[in-house]
Amino acid sequence: MSTFSLPSRRGLLFGTAAVSAGALLTGCTSNENNDAEDTDARRADAADDAPGKPVTIGFAGPQADHGWLNAINEMATERAGTYSDVTLEATEGSNDTAQQIGQIETLINKKVDVLVVLPADGKALTQVGLKAMDAGIPVVNLDRIFASPQAYRCWIGGDNYGMGLNAGRYIGERLKDKENAKVVELAGLDNLELTRQRTQGFDDALKNYPNIEKVARQAAEFTVESGQAKMAQLLRAVPEFDALWNHDDDQGVGAERAIQQAGRDEFFMVGGAGSKHAMDAIKADDTVLKATVLYPPTMAASAIDLARALGQGKGIGGLAEFEIPASLTLYSAVVTKDNVEQYLPTGFR
Template identity: 30%
Template sequence: MAWNSARFNGWSSLAAPAGAGLLCVAAALSGCSKSESPSTGTAASDASASGAAVASAAPASAPAGKTKIGFSIATLNNAFFVGLKLGVEKGSKAESFELVQTNANGDAQQQVNDANNLLSQGITALVLNPIDSKAIIPVVQKANQMNIPVFTLDRGSDGGKVTSFVASDNVALGATGAKWIADQLTKRYGSAKGNVVDLIGLVGTTAATDREKGFSDEIAKYPDIKVVARQEGAFDQEKSLNAMTNILQKFPQIDAVFGANDDNTVGAEKAIDNAGRYKPLDDKAHILVIGADGTAQALSAIRAGKQDATISQNPIEMAAKSLNFIADNAAGKSVPATYAWPTFLIDKSNIDSDETKKYGLWSLQVSQ
């Protein structure tokens, strides 16, 4: 898919390895289950597995000849971010980096504290997966002052100098969801018309902002499609369940739901079930549901006919790519300021195809 926003004109992209179903997309987030996953990488050591800053840690240097990387992840409370963590560990091992990790557990201030602590530990590069694109700015600026290169992963920063930002083109991802809905409604009714629900991601993240822009701009091209409700699902199953429950009570006719990630869609699907509104895929009363990320729950829901499609990312390979860029930068090579990892639309027709397997069902590598 061509870029649909001037914001991404400068993005580098990976040549699509998975064929015509592959879509390049920009600045991400998503997620799945509620269990916590400790660090398991053999090349990694957690500076703070609980997300708490190590207040008494003295500045430390990497062993001679060893590049020491600090990594601050937003949360491990969903599968997508566990995938990012695995990818950072994979990339660090491949590049023979020493890795120090922290988990902010969804707390933006904790992430600032964690990242500042990492900067005091003699790291040679900082990888950030920001919770809040504005709150993280002081950390990026401090790293800039210390001449420590910053690499952002999946979510960006609204300020400071970032050496390289690796993500998916989330504007394009949102547009893909809207176009898919329009196409499905055209098949159902003969023209693009119907009532649609938009469950927005976590407000304050670049991924949510960009996905919403892409979806809203694209769906506006279809004047007979009415977005009857826009509510924040916050990339959270419970919040999305509550939001969708209220929406279903208010609107007796709903044709489709766009979830900004698969946690949003799983929550919506539970609400549809609870309300007795689920109909099989071939029923014209079936509420079409499309999400993003390709989580294990989404894949199961697609096979069960509860979810129609997901626009999958691959957080493991995306994160590993960011670590490759750190190695290149350290070697004096040029790295792209922004790099778009491709996405792939999965539905019941291709979920078990060779093309899908080639792209990678990352969630099968994540255990929670």
């Protein structure tokens, strides 16, 4: 049973999963009345909740060994179940590249109408994405991007650089009037590009606050255990600081344990991803955790919406475009006590 309620389909595509409109979308205009009439007809036929052509969607997701990854699988399955015209062919989630390639090849052989894939490794799975596209099966590439744009029809995912940027801005604004402010960073896996992007965004934001210095950084592994161990190291290394940015709310549970064990509370903490645990703590306002920067798993539900629209040859309702955009980037909102009620329904366990 799901632990969250999904926002409306329109809300997913135009709210949480915000389109980078300036970069992605251009309007179609014409002086011909016939063209205008055709455009109006296409708009009326855009993807909506009304049943349409039956679509079989193949879904190859991750192994649910992390709260966010589990939410990805749940949200995709739950969203597909709300459509009477969608049949979901879901594989058993896997973080093994070879196994996931085999699962996707099985879906290709079953001739599903559309594929939604969150690859264990985008680069390693690029060839199977190309194989699906060559077979005439459009691919919605979810989050971890393939190495070639020819391997997918549409990419939808989070903004890792934006996560770091918005975390840095939030911390910067809170500390802008404090002299010689010190911050520390509890990062994720350093061998992942997403971790490097989050750190880069954070560092770039802090450049706007010359009174703030990042005095320490430690990489964890997106697990509770690693978060606790690495946070304990940070606390021993830095006797006093003003703010902590933690890249991931799952490892943040461990970080909070280390903080409590050390009896430290002179700083505030900003998390990452948007777990229900983090949002509950922010709402209660009784720990050092004061905010979290979203990396919304609702992208999986939106990916199903996009796959259905692709399978039915429709665009997105409310836009002038005839076709589904080539890419959609979600916005990394900062959740605080002031707005946590708005985002609680998307919090994941």
